[in-house]
Amino acid sequence: MATSEDLIASDEIQESEETLSDDLNCPLCMKIFRSPRRLPCLHSFCHDCLQSHIYKIASLKDSVKELCCPLCGHVAYIGELTAELTADKLVHLFPLNTLMLSVLMKSNDQAHFVCNACQVQDIVSPAENLCAVCEEALCVQCSKMHEILRLSTNHTILKIKDLPSKQETVLQDNEMFRCTEHGSLPVEYYCKDHEAQLCAKCFVDDHVSCPEVIKLANKTPNLSEALNQMKEQMKNLEDQLKQFADIKVLNLSQLESDVNSLTGKIRTLKKIINDALDDLEERVKEEVNNIFNDEKKKIEQTNQICQSHVTAIQNSNIVLESVSKYATQNQMFLLIKKITNQFVISKRHNDDRLSKNDIVTMQLEVNPQLNSVVNIPRGEIGTLKIKKRGESPVVPDRFKPLQQCIVERVNVKDIKGLKNKTPLVKYFTPCYTKVTFTSTEQLMLVDYENKILFLLDSLCNILCSHTFLYKPFDVCIIHGKGDENVVAVSVPDKNSVHLFSLEDNSITHLKSIQTKYKCFGIAAYNQKELIVSGPCNDRMAYYWSIITLDGKEKSYHEFDGAGTHQTYIALNAFKSRLYISAYAEGSLCCFGLNGTKHFTFRNQLLREPQGVSVDRDDNVYVVGYRSDNIF
Known part of the structure; x- marks a missing residue:
């Protein structure tokens, strides 16, 4: 019961x-x-x-x-x-x-x-x-x-x-x-x-x-504890979502307040500008009217004098006409002389007036600075800054050239003994497409034309070499623990990447990895993954992808371009941005590792860009092949 x-x-x-x-x-x-x-x-x-x-x-x-x-x-x-x-x-x-x-x-x-x-x-x-x-x-x-x-x-x-x-x-x-x-x-x-x-x-x-x-x-175990944990987790998530929603509501309220404040500032700015223009209008009108009134008085006075002289001349003509009928020759002679003297004086004054040519006009020559204010672009009135807290720093949409960049050539070393090291290879003019440092300050050098990978010491003496059947293009070092190094070399014509080990000043081939398309640029993402880049074979586009050392493709991305020539790539120090130089496009592209394209950079002083590198301060350097410079 x-x-x-x-x-x-x-x-x-x-x-x-x-x-x-x-x-x-x-x-x-x-x-x-x-x-x-x-x-x-x-x-x-x-x-x-x-x-x-x-x-x-x-x-x-x-x-x-x-x-x-x-x-x-x-x-x-x-x-x-x-x-x-x-x-x-x-x-x-x-x-x-x-x-x-x-x-x-x-x-x-x-x-x-x-x-x-x-x-x-x-x-x-x-x-x-x-x-x-x-x-x-x-x-x-x-x-x-x-x-x-x-x-x-x-x-x-x-x-x-x-x-x-x-x-x-x-x-x-x-x-x-x-x-x-x-x-x-x-x-x-x-x-x-x-x-x-x-x-x-x-x-x-x-x-x-x-x-x-x-x-x-x-x-099946007792699930009461698991159920309680799940309820607690769901309650925590619910609270977090509500808190997040409340924050967004407050943010919206703040944003609305910012909009009202901004609108008020624009309205105040407009009033200040309008008041200044009204004041300018009053001052200009007053000054113009004063000038006009002064000139009006002068012109009226001149006209009155001219009219008086005209009247005097007319009177003289009437007198001459009337007296000529009755005056004697002596009287006419004397009268003409007197009138002639008056005429000479009047003509002299009139000639002086005509010579001065004091015609008054008014024109407004606008101050160029005022024109710049009237025609100022919206973006130059001020900067509308939108700040978002809690987000990663925004990558700029264009490069900012270094303010001061002093380039000094510190040392030049010749590489000797290349032919002696490869006696069985018909030696062409070298075409070095990439050089990079190992963890022991040795150098890896790629000779694209002669299909050779060189290992050099710090004095540029050749230690050993490896000859390929096809032309290698790019090389990168996958740093291991201590002095262990694995070298990755791209071979575009075979759509492949070759891995080598460096031990006892020798180069040992480990294996090769196939890529989807021609692989030119190559960079080490970490000890187990590479980033490769090149043109897409079947269409006018470029690609870049992240692959493992086992040949598995973890991500793949494409971007527009001519898609027929080589690319070079470089990662920044934090492995957060990827830079790709597109030779045929004359551009340098910046990507996030999630595939987001941040920007494309072009400049008339940078033609046919090739090798690209990034220093620890996130400064980017790229070689201009046709412009003979480093940008």
């Missing part, structure tokens, strides 16, 4: 379950789940939300064959949308999450479901039952058909309203606990070696020899 304590505990469990069911929200619509459907990654979404997600993907792509989980990005194959196979039907490829439904039904027994089998046929029928194996809601008619079909005759059919009390049955038949290879068989084993869940058939066929296989029925 149940005690009062048992009844209280039962009520508390029921209350907690109902509270939990209220918190079961779809991650897309953020509302309580409606017909939750489960993806293979175990994330669940409302039926309608998942259907909308499929429609969204279909609108962005010409064809849809795969569905990415909106949360984790896990890819599930769904087939291709057609006129018959629409998103409405594709969504049924993902089963209902019956476990979640059983929890939801405890707090919402009024939930309504439609028959999924009828829905595929564009028929809406209320569902009363649910197949625990197929995890699909069924109407009465479809339930009867489901029970008589040979493939589903053994499936468990449950009443939807009974789901809350049938959780054990739901768990027993749930697809998550059945074998992924043999869907009708339950999972009975777990292989620790392969971290795989196995049915009896999987165990016998593929894992019977694995040493770490446990039979779940017999050796």
Whole structure:
């Protein structure tokens, strides 16, 4: 007989379950789940939300064959949308999450479901039952058909309203606990070696020899502690996500405040500029008006004087005309002399005025500095700085030339005895394509034209050499422990990299590694991996990839270019940036080791770049073959 304590505990469990069911929200619509459907990654979404997600993907792509989980990005194959196979039907490829439904039904027994089998046929029928194996809601008619079909005759059919009390049955038949290879068989084993869940058939066929296989029925450990740990970890992750979201909300608020502040500063700057321009306008107008008024007075005075002289001349003409009829010769002579004197004086003054040519004009010659202010580019008004904390330093999008670079040739040494060391080889003019130092300060030198790899001491005396059948191009040293060195040499014509060991001043061939395309540039990434680069054979592009010393390709990247000539490569000291000189492109490219292309550099003083190197201060040096310089 149940005690009062048992009844209280039962009520508390029921209350907690109902509270939990209220918190079961779809991650897309953020509302309580409606017909939750489960993806293979175990994330669940409302039926309608998942259907909308499929429609969204279909609108962005010409064809849809795969569905990415909106949360984790896990890819599930769904087939291709057609006129018959629409998103409405594709969504049924993902089963209902019956476990979640059983929890939801405890707090919402009024939930309504439609028959999924009828829905595929564009028929809406209320569902009363649910197949625990197929995890699909069924109407009465479809339930009867489901029970008589040979493939589903053994499936468990449950009443939807009974789901809350049938959780054990739901768990027993749930697809998550059945074998992924043999869907009708339950999972009975777990292989620790392969971290795989196995049915009896999987165990016998593929894992019977694995040493770490446990039979779940017999050796399943007590999981209460593991469950508590998982709950704690999930709670910590939930808290971290909430904290992160809160930080982003605060950041958004701060960003909004920054935008308002910036807008206010621009408005203030605009007012200052406008006030200055208004003041300038007033001062210019006042000055111009003053000049105009002064010149106006002068012109009016001059005009008045001219008019007076014109009047005097007219009067003299009238007098002469009138007197000439009655005056004697002596009187006319004297009158003409007097009038002539007046005329001479007037003409002299007029000639002086005409000679001065005091015509006044006004023109505004704008100060060039003012023009530069009016036409100033937006970027020169000021710098809009966007700072992001917690990120790696941003790689600049272009090179910054060294402010001072003093080059001094310290020493020059001749390499002697090359022909004596290779008497059986027809010796061509040397073409040295790479030199590098070993850990013991010896030098490795590649003669591309004569197909020779030289080992030199620090005084450039030849210690030994190795002759290739094909032309070698680049060499790098893979530093080991102590004085141990492995030498990697690229051979482009054979799409290969050759490995050598250096011991007792001798070069010993170890093995060769095949590359996908011609390999020119080569650099040691670490003691077990190389970075190789060259042109892609089948198209106009370059590539670079990371390969292991066993020949396995760990990553592969391509970038645009002529793709027909050699490349050189260099890593910076922190192994975070890769520099590739593209001979035919006349460019130097910078990449992150994750494949991100930071920038491409070109300069008219750097033509046909070849060898490239980086010092410990992250300064980059590249040889210009045609420009005869080191940039």
